[in-house]
Structures are given as structure tokens and as C-alpha cells.
Amino acid sequence: MVLKALPGVGAGLARKLTDHFGTEDKVLQLLSDGQTEKIAEVEGVSLKRADSLARSLNGIEDFLATPESVRLHKELVANIATHAVNASTRSRLRNLMPVRDIKSRREIISQAMECDFVIEGLRIPSEVEGNYERVIVSKNPIDELKRFCRVLSPSEQETWKDYKVFKSVTWVGADGPAQTPEGWLVVPESASVDMILPEKCVGWFEHNRESLELLTTLPEGDGFFSHFDDIRTTQLRELLDEMANEADAEAIADVRDKLWPTAKELERRIHEEVDQAMQNVKLDLSGSDMLEALADAAVLQRRLAQQTSDAIEQAIESATDEIAALLSSVGVKCPRSIFKSEWPTKVDRTTLDGIDSQLEELWKTTQSDRLISLARRLAPLKSRCEKSLRKLVELDQWLTIGRWARSVDAIMPEMSDHGIAIKAGRHLLIDGTPDPVDYGLGSCANNGDQQSIALLTGANSGGKTTMLELLAHCTILAHMGLPVPAKSAKVGRIESLHVLAKAGGTQSAGALEQTLMQLAEVVSNSNSKLILADELEAITEPGAGARIIAGMLEAAESHPGTCMLLVTHLAPAIIEAAGKELRTDGIEARGLDENLELIVDRTPRRNHLARSTPELIVRRLVERSQGDAKNVFNSILGRF
Numbered sequence: 001m002v003l004k005a006l007p008g009v010g011a012g013l014a015r016k017l018t019d020h021f022g023t024e025d026k027v028l029q030l031l032s033d034g035q036t037e038k039i040a041e042v043e044g045v046s047l048k049r050a051d052s053l054a055r056s057l058n059g060i061e062d063f064l065a066t067p068e069s070v071r072l073h074k075e076l077v078a079n080i081a082t083h084a085v086n087a088s089t090r091s092r093l094r095n096l097m098p099v100r101d102i103k104s105r106r107e108i109i110s111q112a113m114e115c116d117f118v119i120e121g122l123r124i125p126s127e128v129e130g131n132y133e134r135v136i137v138s139k140n141p142i143d144e145l146k147r148f149c150r151v152l153s154p155s156e157q158e159t160w161k162d163y164k165v166f167k168s169v170t171w172v173g174a175d176g177p178a179q180t181p182e183g184w185l186v187v188p189e190s191a192s193v194d195m196i197l198p199e200k201c202v203g204w205f206e207h208n209r210e211s212l213e214l215l216t217t218l219p220e221g222d223g224f225f226s227h228f229d230d231i232r233t234t235q236l237r238e239l240l241d242e243m244a245n246e247a248d249a250e251a252i253a254d255v256r257d258k259l260w261p262t263a264k265e266l267e268r269r270i271h272e273e274v275d276q277a278m279q280n281v282k283l284d285l286s287g288s289d290m291l292e293a294l295a296d297a298a299v300l301q302r303r304l305a306q307q308t309s310d311a312i313e314q315a316i317e318s319a320t321d322e323i324a325a326l327l328s329s330v331g332v333k334c335p336r337s338i339f340k341s342e343w344p345t346k347v348d349r350t351t352l353d354g355i356d357s358q359l360e361e362l363w364k365t366t367q368s369d370r371l372i373s374l375a376r377r378l379a380p381l382k383s384r385c386e387k388s389l390r391k392l393v394e395l396d397q398w399l400t401i402g403r404w405a406r407s408v409d410a411i412m413p414e415m416s417d418h419g420i421a422i423k424a425g426r427h428l429l430i431d432g433t434p435d436p437v438d439y440g441l442g443s444c445a446n447n448g449d450q451q452s453i454a455l456l457t458g459a460n461s462g463g464k465t466t467m468l469e470l471l472a473h474c475t476i477l478a479h480m481g482l483p484v485p486a487k488s489a490k491v492g493r494i495e496s497l498h499v500l501a502k503a504g505g506t507q508s509a510g511a512l513e514q515t516l517m518q519l520a521e522v523v524s525n526s527n528s529k530l531i532l533a534d535e536l537e538a539i540t541e542p543g544a545g546a547r548i549i550a551g552m553l554e555a556a557e558s559h560p561g562t563c564m565l566l567v568t569h570l571a572p573a574i575i576e577a578a579g580k581e582l583r584t585d586g587i588e589a590r591g592l593d594e595n596l597e598l599i600v601d602r603t604p605r606r607n608h609l610a611r612s613t614p615e616l617i618v619r620r621l622v623e624r625s626q627g628d629a630k631n632v633f634n635s636i637l638g639r640f
Helices: 011-021 024-033 047-058 067-081 087-093 103-113 198-207 209-215 223-228 236-244 247-277 287-295 297-328 349-407 464-479 509-524 542-557 571-578 614-624 627-637
Strands: 135-138 150-152 169-172 184-187 414-416 420-425 437-441 453-458 488-492 496-500 529-534 562-567 584-587 589-592 598-600
Touching (some): 024 047, 024 087, 067 349, 198 209, 198 236, 453 542, 464 529, 509 542, 542 562, 542 571, 614 627
């Protein structure tokens, strides 16, 4: 697929996105993963626009044909996403959309509903942002690495020797050094970027290590577990262990850290040992020895040195052996001149600085050799690992939906040709425990409920709008291939869902005209659709509203692929304006309980014009008010 195939993406936007992220495939991958916040980093692209692009890529965005349909879908997906353990899965779920082919999705989600496996510590693989010290020298440009390190192109007059000023160099192509300098890499022009810049390759595995570990420990089995077979990567285990094991480099660093403190401590010990050894030593001088010393002071110096040299040499030898043992653990030879032989003995700083430099170079070499060795073996696995992690995020999405389905006791609906029928359906997004509802409309419903058009009447606060939303929820979920919150359900395949929210009040002439044009377009086209409308009469005065709605219902009824449920308080007027009987169902309020709350049967009664609740509301106000207000409400109650 190309970016320009997405609705609303022209050549300019496609070029801007591709320039920002490097390749078109990268942009499509971000949209597929639901990482729309990254897409929104591009100047001129809002998060809303990015979400719209992701929805268009991941499903049928036109299925959600009204703003209210979009809102309900967004709330449903947000509710499902609360069951996600990993942030990457939540991002991917955000753009889960209705799709045309739901068969494979239904199969894998059905398996996930029976699986209680939880994946933790998973995230979409990402590159390590930052710069590396390595310098790439290549006659051909390598633009994709310029954001990570310096990439230089040698002139005709330059040779590899002109780049010896850099410590870490990758020479790409011919004319490189025959003997590779320390810290250098010489690779052919055909080498992958992972071998040209090995730090980037190994850094990617280190950065994504927690998620990569999951690929080596996925369980085996049938059902949902069989989907792990293609992404399980046991061969990665040894390399991840080796990557974590930096014993050699750590040992060198440890020796280097200990070198100077150990040498200074041994210098102090030499002094203590010599002092101790000389405690009982006496120097006997005859008279002639004293005269000789007076004549030549060097004679006395030699005599003193003879008496102390053995103790000093022995202490220095012992201290040097300890330094040698420390250095031998990392393969470094110890010179015997670490301590000066003259008294008082001191550390030879020049010698020790030389050892310190040698250890530093050895550490760098060890790190470099390890880096190159790991990169050489990890590079061929990177592409597969990246695809496997993305696949694992997708599988975790289905596991998340499975957890949600079990928690709300959802079932996979039966797909049919027309209508909708639910038994013990529950609205999941209202506070408290939802009352189960049975309802059917269209050819998949029970006998007697197979009309394609119906009016829904009844009590204020009785649950008419809630039931409308429940039908929308089941329709959206079914067309995403997901289970629905009901004991059983049949959902007809449609091309679009039109949920029309309750109007905010009488509209101006211009707004009314626009609303009526939109309604006419919806009810008059022949596409298969479900229309769920809430009190359309509120767009204008009741008398005119009833006549307008009657005309709209007549147009909708003429298209066999259309089902429509209209919540209304004007059922008798609409039926009169239509000039024929229309199916009218009602949610009836039976009275008030001891707490003066409405007693309502949430399941509509078929072919029943339900009373509205103003009388009950006024009766409740009579009980709850006092004084003059109570008298007013008593007077009003007497008028019912």
C-alpha cells in the first residue's frame, strides 16, 4: 500500500511524512502500530488527523457514519484498552476498526477468549536515539546513518591514512588499509548498515532487550498458543545472555579502578615492613671505621645500604608480586620497576601511568571486539526480531480483547444478512450494574419482531437512549469481529452505522435545512445500514417534526437494506402523519419505589405505546417538596 491511497493524503503530505521518517514503509508501520502521537510530531499534522489516517489504514472508517457513531466506537475501544497490560498494546487498540473480512479475526479472538496467558514487559521495538563516536567513510552516501554519526566522503586525493586521526572508523568499500588499525572496521560496499555501524545494531538489541526476552520464552501448545510458533526465537537466547555478560570488559575496568589505590596502599606497606624489619638491626663501627667514614662519607652510605637493602628489596618484591597478580587476571604483564628502589620507596608514576594507559587500550579493544562479534551475529536476526515483536504486540491485542470479553461475559455474535437481535444485552459504559435487555429488529429477529422500522417510546430516564447505544455497541463490536455483551446475539452485516444524537433544541432555518438534507441523504440511499435516532423531533416544533419524521421513515422503509429505530415522544402524531400503522415499542415505568425512584422494565414491550413519566416525576416532586411548592405540584398532579 502507498500513503497516497489513504483518504485525504495528497502528494505533498505523503512527501512531508516520508521525508520526516525516512521511508514510506516506516510511516505506514507507525500508523499500523497506532503510534499516531509520533505522526503528529510532523508540522501541520494534528493528532486528530493522525488518528484518522490510522483508522483509514486499519479498517473501514466510513462504517462509523456519524460523529455519534465515532464517539461510541472510541468509548468502546477505550474500555477494552483498560484491560491491556502493555502501553504498546493500548496504542494499537486505539485504532482497532470495523473491517470487511472479520472471519480470521473472529477465529483468533475466539481462541484468545479461552486463553488466560498474560504478556508483560512488551513494547513496540524502537531505535536508540543519539549519536555514536564512530566515523563512517564511504564514497557512496549513506543518508540513513547521518542522524546517528558522522558520515564522510573521501576526495580523490585522500586515502584511508587521512582518517587515522579518528579512533573509531568504518571504511566502506575498496582502497582501505590492508592491516586494519585498532578500533577500525573495513567492510564492503554491500555491507548492511548494522555492520557499518555495529554500535547501532547492538544498541537496538540492548534497548529492546526486555521485549526480545519474551520471544525466547513463549509457551508452546495448540489453540491460541499455536500463533507463537512463527515468532518464537530460541536461537536468540544465547546471544542475549552473551550480550548481558560483559565479564571481560568489566574485569579490565575493575583492575584499572584498583590499580592506583592498590599501588599507594602497597607503598605504605613497604614502609611499614622495612621499619619492622629494621627494629632489631644494629650497625657496629670500630674506631678505624669511624675515621674512614669521616674521610669518605660514601663508605658509611654503603655500609648502611648493605644493612637495609635486603629488607627494602624483599618488601618491594612482595608488593610488586601483588600488582603482578592483579594485572595477570586480565593478561597484562607487570614491569618490575613499579616501585623505586631508593629509600624512601615511592611509586614510579611514569611506570604506573603506562600500565593504566595499557589497561584503557585493552578495555577499548575488548569492547570493540565484543561489539563487532555480537553485531556480526545479531545483524541477520534484527529484521526478523523486529517483525516478531510487532506480531507479538498484535497477538497481545487479541489476548487483551479475550480478557475483556471474559470480564464482561461477552459472546461471539452470529452474523446474519439483516437486522439485529440481542438477548440479555448489557450496556457496559454506564455506572452501576446494567439491567439486561432483549430486543430485535429486522429479518434476523424473532417472529413478530422482523419489521425493519420501529418507534421506541416510554419513560424519561427509562433507558431508551441507553438501549439505542447498546444496539450501536453490539453492531460496532460485531463488525470489528469482536464479542458482544449479551447472552446471545445476531447482527446483520451492514455498510454503515448512523447514530443520530438527540438534538440540542429548535434549530434556525439554515441549520434545520442542513440537518434535513443530511437526513434525506441517509434514508434515501440504498446502502445497507442501521439508523439509530434519538428524538429527531427536537430539530423543530412538534407538529412539523412529526410530519418530517414520517416522510423520512417512509423513505427508509423503501430500501430493504435499511433498519431504523427511532426514539420519540411523538409516536401517535408520527403514525397519523404516516397514514399507516408503524411498529411502536415502549419502555414502561410502573411507578415509584420506596426511595421514590422509577420502577422500569428496561426491555421494551412490543407493539406498546408506553406512557412517558412526567406524571411520576410530578408525583415524586409532591413527596419531596414543601410549602407553596408542594401546593403547586399537587395542583399540577390533579391535571393528569
